[in-house]
Amino acid sequence: MATAASRSVKDFVYEWEGKDRGGKVVRGEIRAAGENQVKATLRRQGVLATKIKKRRMRSGKKIKPKDIALFTRQMATMMKAGVPLLQAFDIVGRGNTNPSVTKLLNDIRGDVETGTSLNSAFRKFPMYFDSLYCNLVEAGEQAGILEALLDRLATYMEKTEAIKAKIRSALMYPCAVVVVAFVVVTVIMIFVIPAFKEVFTSFGADLPAPTLFVMAVSEFFVAYWWLIFGIIGGGGYFFMQAWKRSEKMQRFMDRALLKMPIFGDLINKSCIARWTRTLSTMFAAGVPLVEALDSVGGASGNSVYSEATSKIQNEVSTGTSLTNAMTNANVFPSMVIQMVAIGEESGSIDHMLGKSADFYEAEVDEMVAGLSSLMEPIIIVFLGGLIGGIVVSMYLPIFKLGQVV
Numbered sequence: 001m002a003t004a005a006s007r008s009v010k011d012f013v014y015e016w017e018g019k020d021r022g023g024k025v026v027r028g029e030i031r032a033a034g035e036n037q038v039k040a041t042l043r044r045q046g047v048l049a050t051k052i053k054k055r056r057m058r059s060g061k062k063i064k065p066k067d068i069a070l071f072t073r074q075m076a077t078m079m080k081a082g083v084p085l086l087q088a089f090d091i092v093g094r095g096n097t098n099p100s101v102t103k104l105l106n107d108i109r110g111d112v113e114t115g116t117s118l119n120s121a122f123r124k125f126p127m128y129f130d131s132l133y134c135n136l137v138e139a140g141e142q143a144g145i146l147e148a149l150l151d152r153l154a155t156y157m158e159k160t161e162a163i164k165a166k167i168r169s170a171l172m173y174p175c176a177v178v179v180v181a182f183v184v185v186t187v188i189m190i191f192v193i194p195a196f197k198e199v200f201t202s203f204g205a206d207l208p209a210p211t212l213f214v215m216a217v218s219e220f221f222v223a224y225w226w227l228i229f230g231i232i233g234g235g236g237y238f239f240m241q242a243w244k245r246s247e248k249m250q251r252f253m254d255r256a257l258l259k260m261p262i263f264g265d266l267i268n269k270s271c272i273a274r275w276t277r278t279l280s281t282m283f284a285a286g287v288p289l290v291e292a293l294d295s296v297g298g299a300s301g302n303s304v305y306s307e308a309t310s311k312i313q314n315e316v317s318t319g320t321s322l323t324n325a326m327t328n329a330n331v332f333p334s335m336v337i338q339m340v341a342i343g344e345e346s347g348s349i350d351h352m353l354g355k356s357a358d359f360y361e362a363e364v365d366e367m368v369a370g371l372s373s374l375m376e377p378i379i380i381v382f383l384g385g386l387i388g389g390i391v392v393s394m395y396l397p398i399f400k401l402g403q404v405v
Contacts, residue, residue, distance in 0.1 A: 132281075
């Protein structure tokens, strides 16, 4: 960890110029910790450096899980093609458009070049490579099938990210509409309704109850808009911080999300898909069951399944079958349990778990598509009712204008 921390302070790119063994002038760039390392690297390549210039590497964007998934896929493809490991790191690093990813790969390559195993190099960066990733890489190195396990890892990460993206898109749409509706209503209440109020005051007639209610709400918005925005903004910020930092809050929200109407079923199926996909990948890599369960709970993305996985792990470690342990956890549907039972009897748990993951991933796809179609008319009705109700309330007094005249 100290090595990773010290490297994260600065990173340098050296532009060099020199002559190769044939006397031909060559130039390029290389990433290294110092000028001496650049000279030593070029010397090993048969290049006599004549000019070395250091420049500070630009700060890059944040490294996202999809960046790690893309890196894994590229490494798996090149290693399958017979490209040596260090050369593959160079190719991927030079071809990446995010300097932060390039720096990360350069740090890992430097460790591997000095004799560190690949999984140990990855473990120095737990923010980007979790225990599941590192355990599978270690299993691949020990069995001599690193390229095959990197391919499995890439497939697993791609499927997991695809599910997360679909869940986010399904939840983002209604949230965005609610925010837009709040902004529109706020503008109407603060700027539009007061103008109507001045007109209605000159009527000299009693106003309908809906109009009086809307005008009262408008007066509250005008007088306390700063308080409304402060409560919503501050409350939202502290809520999100509590959700991130408090384990009790996380457990409460995870349970609440699973019980939500419509969306709860979607989140539940996505958790099952990630759980079964993760365990299937670990089994296929030859990782022992008890050890594999260490990584499975966190990969599900929900504390309910993490706690259930811990119980399953404890029972399995004492000799209970995986099927019985999953049944006792009381969070998995009967189909998954039956598939695992068949897998235990036939000795193909990884295959049956993979089939379960395929099924629930397809279920998530169908639910997201159905929700997208369902949410559009609901949102249209919601916005229409909200804005239409305000408009009708403000035009009701105009209908009584003839009586006053």
